[in-house]
Amino acid sequence: MPPEASPSLPHGLSRRGLLSAAAVAVGATVASPLLSACSGKKSGGPGTTSKSDVDRALPAYLANNSVNADVPSVTGVNGAISDPCFLSYPTSPVTTVSGLVGSGGSYTTMTPLWGAIPASSGNAYYATVNKAIGATLKLQPSDGNTYGDALPPVFAANKLPDWIMIPGWLNVQLNLGEAMTTQFADLTPYLAGDKAKQYPNLANVPPAAWAAGVWDGKLYGIPSYPSAAVFNGAYFYRKDLLDSAGVSVTGFKSADDLAGLGKELTNAKGGVWAFDDLFGQSAAYVSQLFQFPNHWGIDGSGKLIYKYETEGIVEALNWYVKLVKAGYVHPDAIANNNQNAKQRFWSGKVLIQVDGTGAWDGLDAQSGVAANPGYVRQALPLLSPDGAKPPTIELGNGAAMFSYLNKKLSAAQIKECLAIANYLAAPYGSAEWLKVNFGDEGVDYTMKDGNPVLNAQGNKEVATTFQFLACPPAATVPKNGFTQVAKDYAAWQGDAVKHAVKPLFFDMNIAEPSQYSAINKPVDDTIDDVRFGRKPISAFTDAVDTWRKQGGDALRTFYDGIRSKYGTGQ
């Protein structure tokens, strides 16, 4: 089972990195998938909201700490807080929702799924959750990899379901800012401030997650996989194989420390290369090493600059092309065969890779151990360009994915859906969480070493579906019995939050003028040409000059306006 099909999505945010990896594989993203913050159509129409207006639209926050974490959250800097880690499920789970949930309504839904899509008819898992919520959610997951292509026809044909999940990285592609007022229900009257208290599990979702669901001063989105430690990726290594080669990464500080492993670990004759792709589509991952923003940033003089205009990206290109030319990068990675990157890592053909943080869990460990019994995935320490500066890691929005209710629903129907969302958002450790994520004990799962594990039927029936409509705050939990993996991940996250930086326009939805939607593609293509050694670095600077003329400078003026009017979100 691919990790995405997991029912108990682990570290919520990490999933975004996973997804961005998927997007890289199909090459379908216009810009970086991380540009989830802005959207819109025409010349900066509706969308952006000032901080004070956002605060007015947000639900009240009532934290539920009824279950004590085995590894408690670490509060880092800039609002980053690591997810709590639980090593075993409470033996007598608490009930967080009492009385009737739904009132027998029936709702169509649309959610993406990265993995095998289970049969809808005769699905005991779907049936038991629908029974518990007292309503019928008709689940029809669509292929996550082509979800962005499937949505425009749905909108154009006016076939919007009652409840739909739209990942934030599609906001720009879909001009979602334009859709908000015309297509989706405004949830502000139902959830703003103390009104959220009638939905205690929704009130347990932190405000930073809700904030990215606010458009034009109104709350539209229900967060899926909220977390205050959303990082797009981490650099991973095969600890078992590096240990047996006598190589240690302890004390690694700089990108050059990492590059230095290339010669030592590559054995092309033996079919082993040190590195898989370390760059990411549109520099999405390497920006972490060279400390440039994934979108807009501010230079030393206070001027807005895009990632293409930073010194960091030029350094990154020069750094990476050397690794490629020296032959330290696996040839399949250079040929963009990214869908097999995990297999290369599992089988030990590459020893160092970068991936979404969601790649690091018990499902990955199971696949890795199947290929190679000693398999251990570990993350490198956070690195900086020269080792002198402290490392940083960019914090993502409080939630990367949001679900929306159809505007055509009546007030009573919206209330029923929110009551259902409240059930689905029951926190880890509750009876409801177990039901939503695993179905019924003995039917779809069994308890093993204190944790729920899907059985054969569960593997066929259970998939991430309801969770995409509403979700509790992310928690790190063991999967398939790999307790150590959960502990390691929690430890890494606990360290990463101490180095978190908020990007410009954090948690803000901005309606970017749509006429510039294609200007990034030629630059991203040139980045690929340069990093794989097909063109000199001057080709990149030329492409950036063209980008400025084609709309880059106009966008800078646009974002300057946003900055002076609404602030930076930091």
Place this chain on the structure above:
Amino acid sequence: MSAITEDGAAPGASREAARAGAPAARRTRWWVRLRRDRSLLIMTAPAVLLLAVFTYVPIAGNVSAFQSYDIYQGFRGSAWVGLTNFVNLFGDRIFWHAFENTLVISAVQLILYFPIPIVLALLLNSVLNSRVRSFVQAVVYLPHFFSWVLVVTIFQEMLGGAGVLNTILRRHGLGVWNVMTDPTTFKYLVTAQAVWKEAGWGIIVFLAALAAVDQSLYEAAAADGANRWRRLWHITLPGMRGVIVLMLVLRLGNALTVGFEQMLVQRQAVGRDASEVLDTFSYYYGVAANNFSYGAAAGLFKGVLSLILVLAANRLAHAFGEDGLYRR
């Protein structure tokens, strides 16, 4: 052999006999003909329906090329912008580069790919052992059913930097041959992939044409002392000419379609400069950038050019005295 010829309905020679009765049929009343041909009509109905739903109805979507199409407004609500999309398109350097790539790859494929199914069909036709022939046919047909992703993966596993060939070269200290990531030879690579995947399937129609050649002609020629080459030149090839010309006309009509998936999958391996074709241009700058009108304009341009090409090729076929797509 027989099963295969029936599959690939042979145009050309074998149709001649059927057509002889056509003028007489035209004089019969339409309902008489309807009743007479009803089973044939019922058999074609599903294909006509599919064609209508998936080919003819979507043609209407070309109006978006003259709009600033917005998914939330639909065709009715989107603003009309006249020829703006085309003006922008014709001023777009990337578009013309994609157009050039398409023509170059198409030309290479025409020269290096087109003759191969003909030669294969001739070779296969000369194999007398029917078991061997069926086996070879099955083997060469099979890749047609693979997806492009799979084909490219197989090529990568064989010829890629970590593939079988380069592993052997490396072990023997012979360097590496990076054919999968070399932009300069990309057009030959995609042609080789197309040959591997489709040439076997392409022989069906030529085998059918070969089966339609009158065997007594060979016997007569052999009796007159013609050797194999003279029989091939004077009997086989003239017998296949109608079909070859028809396939050439169809190929020219498709000259601007050089494989979307195949290019998409390998784009990053060789870069945009070598791999961007009209179809991928429409995808990246139309669909993926939510600029559907721009993509539709590029698609419409391609469609009109393809129509002109196919009509021109058809006229050329008529000039050479062949049927082409239809008889004059």
